[in-house]
Amino acid sequence: MKAWQVPQLGEAEEVMTLGEVDIPEPGAGEIRLRVGAVALNFPDALMVRGQYQDRPALPFTPGVELCGVVDGPGTADAPTGSRVMGIASMPHGALAEYALVKDTAVSPAPAELDDAHAAAFTIAYQTGWVALHQRAHLQPGETLLVHAAAGGVGSAAVQLGKAAGARVIGVVGSPDKIEVAVRCGADEVIDRSAYDADGLIAALKSACGRGGADVVYDPVGGDSFTASTKVIAFEGRILVVGFASGTIPKVGVNHTLVKNYGILGVYWGLYHQRKPQVIVQATQALSELVAAGRISPEVSAVLPFEQAPAGLAALAAGRSTGRIVVMAP
Template sequence: MQAWQVHENGEPDEVMRLAEVDRPVPGDGQVLLRVRAANVNFPDALLCRGEYQIRPPLPFTPGLEICGETEDGRRVIANPALPHGGFAEYALADARALLPAPEALDDAEAAALHIGYQTGWFGLHRRARLEAGETLLVHAAAGGVGSAAVQLGKAAGARVIGVVGGADKAAVARELGCDAVVDRRAEDVVAAVKEATGGRGADVVYDSVGGAAYAQSAKLVAFEGRIVVVGFASGTIPSPALNHALVKNYSIVGLHWGLYHTKNPGLVLQCHEQLTELAARGVVRPLVSERVPLGEAATAVRKVADGRSTGRIAVVTEAAV
């Protein structure tokens, strides 16, 4: 079979190599899946660089979420078991963690209705306790993680403000349903959000960027607001001033979605059932901006790493194109 492999750490388009390899053999509790579509995530680039919290042995195949097919023909969503990731014709996954792919979505969309949407659901509902009528601010609102949070925020009845970088991404954020959009390249984010909220700020801030975005978040979070720390796509991990959180009376909450698989796996299934229902009703639909063949996976990972993509890029097999 064909699979992309990383033999040394570095930039994705420099270290990912497409090779002919043997199909992986399932271990105890694992299943072999034919990959129908694999979603590209920012952590794929971190894996290539050796900067992710998980460091699989070299060589490994990146690709953290897929829509695949079991040997008995079931269409499922899975997180591949590294080092046998999803940028390949076949991957391995934990049999207990397989989720049924929603019938309302095609393979690429189904692959994208997983990490980003699960993260959004847990972040907004479990950690931030977002309520209808509240104002939600989403950084990088046109990206894969941000676009999911925008849709889930609207589904929850929140007023959503999206922060983006560039006019093209601003247009995408508006199409996603943002009630207000702030272009950080052309506007003062803090001033624009304060104006949009009558000086009050945002009740919930969804931050997958870190760095300067977090500094803005602390300035514009409302009284009794909640900043949800999801990740650090900027590459800079901020050091919050806890005295500031005390004086302004807001909460800083972290979200590591992967922990729920071991700490409370039942909630992952519950979340998937709710996401499937929202997809069936057309309330949420992953924004898949590009579908590329397996041979273009390395270029796609680099594009996501450089922040040049909107929504999700999906790597699809020839049979699923």
Template sequence: MKAWRVHRNGEPSEAMRLDETDRPAPGAGQVLLKVRAANVNFPDALLCRGEYQIRPPLPFTPGVEVCGETEDGRRVIGNPALPYGGFAEYTLADEAALLPAPDSLDDAEAAALHIGYQTGWFGLHRRARLREGETLLVHAAAGGVGSAAVQLGKAAGARVIGVAGGPDKARTARELGCDLVVDRHTDDVVAAVKEATGGRGADVVYDPVGGDAYAQSAKCVAFEGRIVVVGFAGGAIPAPALNHALVKNYSIVGLHWGLYNRMDPAAVRDCHERLTRLAAEGVVRPLISARVPLKDAADAVQRVADGRTTGRLAVIP
């Protein structure tokens, strides 16, 4: 079979190599999946660089989110068992963690309903306790993680302010349903949020970026607001000023969705059922900006690493 493999850590476009290799053999509790679609996530770039919290042995295949078909014909979504990631014709996954692919979505959309939307659901509902009528600020609102949070925030009855970089991404954020879009390239994010909220600020901030975005969040979060730290796609891990959180009465909460797979898998299955219903009702629909063939997977991962994409890129073997 064909599979992209990383033999030496580095930038995706340089580290990933398309190899001809044997199909992986399932271990105890695992199943072989024929990959129908593998979506590109920022962790794939971190895996290539050797900067992710999980460091599989070399050589490995990146690709942490797939829609696949089991040998008995079931269409499922899940996270491949590294080092056999999803940017290949076949991958492995743990049987117990597989979820049924929603009938209302195609393969790429179904795969995208997993990590980004589960992260958004747990971040907004379990960690931030978002309430109807509150103001939600979403950084990188046109990206894969941010676009999911925008749709889920609107579904929860929140007023959503999206931050995006540049006119094209700002346009995408508006099309996703943001009530207000702030272009971080030309606008003062803090001033815009305060003006839009009558000086109160955002009740919940969803931050997958870190760095300057987090600093802006701390300046425009509301009294008793919640900043949800989802990731650091901007590259810089902020050092929160806890004295500032104290005097402004806001909370800083972390969200590592993968931990729920180990600590509370029943909650993951419940979340998937909720997301499946929302998709069937047309309330949420993953934004797939491009579907690319397997031969172009390395370029797709590099584009995500460089922040040159909106929504999700899907690799179709």
């Protein structure tokens, strides 16, 4: 089968090679999928560089998120021939004709979503639902501040926040990304590139209002996190989702004490191991929101298979909005 491989670590466009490899055989608890589409994620770029916490042995096929059709023996929830979406099992990632997934890491693909949108659904929306509802307990009428609101993870959080009845303030990195955040439902959008650090804080305070942000969704870290601590409300919750800026912020715990706010880590994958019932709840809730037309991935580019490394490079450089999806060969 055709597959992209990483024989050595580095930047995607420099190290990824396209070739023929054997079709992988599923092991115990695994299902093989005929890949339909692959959504690119920031962890894919980190994995190719060797900077992610999971480091598959070389060579490996990257691509963790996909939509495909069950090929061979399936399960009661994912029978042979059914269309599903989920997370690939390394080293047999999704940027190939066939991929392996754990039988607990797939769910039926909603009929309302085509392959490209279904491929981009699992990680961003599951993470967003777990963060906003399981961790922060977002309430209708609260103010939600979303950093990187035009990105794949941020745009999903904007949609989920609006679906939950929150007032949503989005922060984006350039003027061309404002429209994306608005289209996803943000009530107000701030372009952080127009401000220095102090100016950004002032703009956030103005947008959030006197009470501040009840919940902050932060996949960026760095200066974005620091600014969030200046506008967080009494009994507010800052959700630490990732560090796309490349900077892990230092936390002044004395500040959390005097302002009475919480900092909550969000590692969606851990729920599969520790509280799988939460994943079940999220899947059901998200399926209902899709069926009602309340949420749908913001897919900005659908690329042919041969352009996968270029797509990863654009994602890693922050040049994209929404999700970049690669179609199977």
